[in-house]
Amino acid sequence: MHILITGAAGFLGQRLTQALLAAGQCRGEPLTRLTLVDQSTPPHPTAQGAVAITTTARDLTEDGAWDALLEGRPQVIYHLAAVVSSAAEADLALGQAVNFDATRRLLEGCHQRGMSDTRVIMASSVAVYGGELPDVLDDMTALRPQSSYGSQKAMCELLIQDYSRRGLVDGLVLRLPTIVIRPGRPNAAASSFASSILREPLNGEDAVCPVSPELELFVMSPGKVVEALVHGAEVAADSLGDFRAFMLPGITVSVAEMLDALERKGGAEARARVSFRPDERVNAIVSSWPGRFRTAKADALGFVGDSDFDAIVDAFMAEHPRAR
């Protein structure tokens, strides 16, 4: 089993790499080859067993960028590479090139090579939704993205669906809830604050919240997202029905509830480190993302989310022992 991961240097890519190596198999076959790609060379993971690991730097927007990657005929491709939401909003052409055109070239590359059995798994986002929405969304809710990032992801969903329907690839798109708690530092994603307001206080640092305490988010821990990505390779193609994109089972939590959990786990001192300073740009994007979903399709296919928000904080603290 040869697996390719784009965006492999990102935190999700690195965690997925570890999870796949730990599993040592995929779809009933031993993992024999792992190709890790990103803009800059991903860290080379500790070799485990007889897995041949290649790490490579590549700009997926360049002509022919996929050629060498697809020559090795990976059987599962995790396409995680993307320009984040704020960056895609700031630079339309860049977002289109990375988030849409590179995905299209991946699909066309598989098609040209007859890789119809290749499971292509793309990470999509809650940002495909927006505008006036029902209180609770479900698998039949229309996509009306209010950001270029969401638009580009929604276009990729349609393209992956069409190539899959035509039998040219075996595609799957998992719409990721907002991922909390991300490790590391704040980034350009509009949702960056959602991790920051927990991570920084747990590390003894101050954090700024740019949205109101009432804002509800639909969230999933990094651990559960990675489990879902791994599971995505296992789901049978004929169980995917008439559309290959759906939302993963996140949980609904308000910013206030997140801070309550922070206080329970990190103490009043941690809670006091979060101050509110409204940012209209961030608020405009994030408040267009819905907070409540019925994820019937994902549930039926065996995808599993977090039990509650305290579990998400617990998982972060267990994975990052420096966090108090």
Added chain:
Amino acid sequence: MHILITGAAGFLGQRLTQALLAAGQCRGEPLTRLTLVDQSTPPHPTAQGAVAITTTARDLTEDGAWDALLEGRPQVIYHLAAVVSSAAEADLALGQAVNFDATRRLLEGCHQRGMSDTRVIMASSVAVYGGELPDVLDDMTALRPQSSYGSQKAMCELLIQDYSRRGLVDGLVLRLPTIVIRPGRPNAAASSFASSILREPLNGEDAVCPVSPELELFVMSPGKVVEALVHGAEVAADSLGDFRAFMLPGITVSVAEMLDALERKGGAEARARVSFRPDERVNAIVSSWPGRFRTAKADALGFVGDSDFDAIVDAFMAEHPRAR
């Protein structure tokens, strides 16, 4: 007022041209210039008043194809050019190039020229819907196209929405019901039969129906579609809300009801000229298109459909006196 029409040699483009010339104005300004584009040079309409009419042949998939067209800075662009559904299904690359890439270049061309006030009106289709659907669709129903044509149109909708949201163009996408009764001869569209089973018998010719009498279609007459396109230029941008694409108010009719109307208007002899010969390829595409809609958004914006199916047949017979 300068108006550009792509696909202007098509029957809808020609009727739209006539309607615009007859109106002589658009958005409160006198019509002064009309640019008509298609793969082959559109017929030059009879000049009316002081309208400067240019007809030109152009392959919109070629590099720079839009340059000369946009140099004239049209204030309203009707983008009707497209590869029809069966052809897009037969040739993925062709459908992508014409139905998606050419639209993208139009938007980018407007963006590069600062034509942010240009009303770009694209014709989309009931084919953006598909798969498992509710009995009655509405403006919040998810798009799950089951054809490449529908996928390409749905991707264009997202792109036009994003460019409009960013203030780069003033876009509008009208999802057209199945248009009946089209004049002329059968074409490669999967929906071609829907006109054929009425038009041919009314002209004393035999026709073959490739789908079952129970199949329901959501239909609109050419006259009402053209009225809707004309109205689309008039609708105020600030009334369009958070998504610029919606279904026009067609009416629901079964094939059996269409044939009943045929018999009422053309006699038992006309009805007897229709024979049923199932075509799985056509049936697979057409039966994925839903037949019942609530078109609240279009209704609120003042778009108007046909009163009933007899009116559609009457209109065809009035417009084509050779039809008995």
